[in-house]
Amino acid sequence: MREVRLWDEEERRRANYVDDLVRHADVLKELGSLQRRAQTVRWWQLAEQLDLRRALRRTEDDLARVSAQIDDPELRRTIVAALIGRAVSQARQHSHRNTFHPEVLDELDRVVAAARSSLERTTPAAAGGFQGMTTHRKDVFVTQLPALAELLDEAAIRAYSVDTVEALARIASDEEMLTWVGDDQCVVQHRASGLRQHFWADRVPVPGRIGVFGATNARTYKVASLVDEPDPGPWECFVGLGIGTRLYRAGAELMPGVRWWSSVAKAPAVAVRRRLHAEDPYIWHWSECTWCYEQTPEGWAGLPREAFAQHP
Ligand SMILES: [Zn+2]
Structure with a gap:
């Protein structure tokens, strides 16, 4: 029973974290649009300047807060690993062997490209687990979340796959x-x-x-x-x-x-x-x-x- 509860808690943590990643992307977008507006405002539009300045300050505070919330490299790594594992596994459905069996290296180019394209269609809910999942957005995909983008590009998928193949092969040969x-x-x-x-x-x-x-x-x-x-x-x-x-x-x-x-x-x-x-x-x-x-x-x-x- 204890293990089940721990697992639920872990899933809830992941779900909250993914919600924060989405919020982070939203705040960045909002900040960008406020900054663009600030450039078009004229010096005589005093009321609008004041509004904008207030909105900018509020959004910058939001960004600082949400950036602190997503500053958890370990949780981010766990989520990235789960996402890449899922995408690579989908790309290798023809094999009954382990997702990261050494045979994956024989077709790495194809697998990496297929995994990347499936991640481009993966919504945040897939990264969050199931318990307490609140992110059900379908207008954004995991590769579009600024905090994850670099960790899910083709080079990152390739590096993760090669490392995992090596680590698992070491364990299996023991x-x-x-x-x-x-x-x-x-x-x-x-x-x-x-x-x-x-x-x-x-x-x-x-x-x-x-x-x-x-x-x-x-x-x-x-x-x-x-x-x-x-x-x-x-x-x-x-x-x-x-x-x-x-x-x-x-x-x-x-x-x-x-x-x-x-x-x-x-x-x-x-x-x-x-x-x-x-x-x-x-x-x-x-x-x-x-x-x-x-x-x-x-x-x-x-x-x-x-x-x-x-x-x-
Ligand atoms: Zn027989």
Whole structure:
């Protein structure tokens, strides 16, 4: 519960901040138009001069106040990262891999251009989160907010992408795995990313099925961490980098002989299960394998190891 509340608070902070960014853009625009008017006012138009001077002073005060409110480089970085991440992910919808998998470098020019053009059509609401969102303006886009403009140009998107690819690749290549082994169950955790997975087996025999069967959950942070330290980031950031495949292999190694069911899963997990099934179809079930499905009467679960010699 505590985490949920913290997250709400964070979203509210972001929403308020984005409102301030929009206000900042409005005040700058207003100031510009007052300054242009000041240049056309004649010396004999005393009343208008006075009005203008008052309006200018008020607007300058507003600008100072709102500029102080948006002086939070960390929050700004978080928002820029979320915006670029979202835009790059949209540009890479054809891939099931991580948004910043090294493969993105092979098509960086296209991705950067596509991300930039989608940011040019992104309204501030997308940057603010959902809780307490008050900015619903549709007449301004994030690339038009002066406080963000430079951070969202093509050079910035390119630099952010390259840095993120490197940082994630460093994390993914870290080999340290933590394990916990219990009675017919285990947890494997990749230290650097915090990704972890719980495996459990059921030894009660089922007629027609051959072997001991196990299951495993999706690799989220819902499994308790094996270390007493905060998780390195939202788990979604680390999916699609090949860490999941290593978790599966490590879990299976700790529970030799167990045959692992797969349920219908999200696209990245399906790709992992297909790869594992191709490596060892007896141990790894893959719910979309036609050959296994067609084996009567029990399909995959009813086949002994020898039968998989025929597996395509
Ligand atoms: Zn199969």
